[in-house]
Amino acid sequence: MAGEEIMFVPLGGGDNIGASCYYLKLGRSNILLDCGRGFDGGKFSFSPNFYTLLKFIDSLDCISQVYISHSHLDHVGALPEFLNAAPHCAAYMTQKSLILTAHQFNKNFNKNFNKINKLNNFNDVLINRVTPVSFDQSFKFKFNNYNYAVSFYPAGHIPGAMMTLFEYRDRYKIKNILYTGDYSLRQSALSGGCVLPDANKDIDILIICAVNVLRRERVNYNSLDIIVNKVLRVLKAGRNVYCFAPQLSKGIELLKALNINLPENFRIYIDDAVFNLIKKFEVTEPIINYRNYYIDEEPKDNAPHVTLSANKPRYKDYMLKPVRSRDVFINANFSLHDDFDLTLKFIKQINPKTAVIVHYDGSHKDVSVSVEQELMRDAECRTQFIFAENNQAYYL
Numbered sequence: 110m111a112g113e114e115i116m117f118v119p120l121g122g123g124d125n126i127g128a129s130c131y132y133l134k135l136g137r138s139n140i141l142l143d144c145g146r147g148f149d150g151g152k153f154s155f156s157p158n159f160y161t162l163l164k165f166i167d168s169l170d171c172i173s174q175v176y177i178s179h180s181h182l183d184h185v186g187a188l189p190e191f192l193n194a195a196p197h198c199a200a201y202m203t204q205k206s207l208i209l210t211a212h213q214f215n216k217n218f219n220k221n222f223n224k225i226n227k228l229n230n231f232n233d234v235l236i237n238r239v240t241p242v243s244f245d246q247s248f249k250f251k252f253n254n255y256n257y258a259v260s261f262y263p264a265g266h267i268p269g270a271m272m273t274l275f276e277y278r279d280r281y282k283i284k285n286i287l288y289t290g291d292y293s294l295r296q297s298a299l300s301g302g303c304v305l306p307d308a309n310k311d312i313d314i315l316i317i318c319a320v321n322v323l324r325r326e327r328v329n330y331n332s333l334d335i336i337v338n339k340v341l342r343v344l345k346a347g348r349n350v351y352c353f354a355p356q357l358s359k360g361i362e363l364l365k366a367l368n369i370n371l372p373e374n375f376r377i378y379i380d381d382a383v384f385n386l387i388k389k390f391e392v393t394e395p396i397i398n399y400r401n402y403y404i405d406e407e408p409k410d411n412a413p414h415v416t417l418s419a420n421k422p423r424y425k426d427y428m429l430k431p432v433r434s435r436d437v438f439i440n441a442n443f444s445l446h447d448d449f450d451l452t453l454k455f456i457k458q459i460n461p462k463t464a465v466i467v468h469y470d471g472s473h474k475d476v477s478v479s480v481e482q483e484l485m486r487d488a489e490c491r492t493q494f495i496f497a498e499n500n501q502a503y504y505l
């Protein structure tokens with residue numbers, strides 16, 4: 110019956126990566142999953158396609174709730190802009206995501222991003238409009254006779270990341286819909302792996318951010334272990350390393366891994382961007398140790414060391430500091446996503462009736478190596494796959 114259906118429309122981050130934002134209509138409830146900003150080569154950025162959304166609702170303010178999975182900018186970067194256009198919409202994310210999001214919207218953290226965004230009231234919008242949620246919490250929303258309940262689960266990936274479970278009741282039955290956001294089964298140094306809903310919660314629809322759903326040949330192409338080993342090899346060969354860790358928590362993740370894995374005589378120098386973020390984390394977890402130094406301290410001797418920074422090295426600094434000019438540059442942009450085999454395992458474990466794949470690279474679509482192809486041969490798997498495309502409506 111009209112009005113009760115479930116509809117799903119990617120406004121960005123469907124068959125591409127960047128500006129993740131998905132419209133989910135549960136009967137009369139209009140919901141957004143994430144509200145990110147995409148970045149093109151670091152210079153240009155783009156918002157989700159809100160024009161598509163206006164084909165289905167009268168104004169952006171008809172959206173009543175937006176759930177933010179985690180604090181990476183491709184999932185939260187367009188939130189202040191959206192909330193300004195939708196004054197009655199409520200936003201939800203974990204407390205940790207809120208802290209990390211506010212940190213990124215701070216002028217000094219990401220100069221490019223703030224140049225692109227003309228709004229200067231980011232943090233006011235966040236503080237006034239976001240309701241922090243926790244993993245033991247559940248909310249109910251009711252519209253006429255149709256309603257849904259929502260609850261949250263740790264997603265792994267980065268600290269604060271959550272999966273969102275919707276239990277939607279239409280006229281006939283309850284349907285369970287799980288949105289993963291970026292997630293990882295694999296444990297990382299800072300955040301454990303994801304925690305799935307009870308096995309007795311039968312998931313009807315899984316909406317999954319599955320970066321590696323198609324690309325078997327590139328499994329684990331850039332894992333944290335590989336980078337740590339590379340650093341170690343260079344240091345042992347007597348040379349310095351300059352590690353560039355550009356994305357939010359990756360610098361901290363790498364620092365923790367280096368502190369654990371490098372022999373004690375190697376020192377690690379960190380810069381402001383990494384240090385200030387560490388202060389946000391250290392409340393719950395000590396990260397800095399005796400071998401970590403501030404980047405401006407002169408090296409005490411010529412023993413090889415690591416410089417860890419969220420910025421690319423500046424040429425003029427190289428000229429001023431001959432010691433650092435011998436650094437070997439390593440781009441520490443490792444993947445925080447599950448590889449192909451783990452993606453397979455995750456979908457198998459949940460075994461949803463429908464898996465809606467988003468956040469994948471549609472231009473590389475080669476069905477012969479997709480998770481779908483692999484699971485077709487599995488007798489226990491009941492899953493039908495939808496590879497969702499941007500701006501297309503799917504009735505589920």
Ligand SMILES: [Zn+2]
Pocket residue numbers: 179181266291
């Ligand atoms: Zn992410």
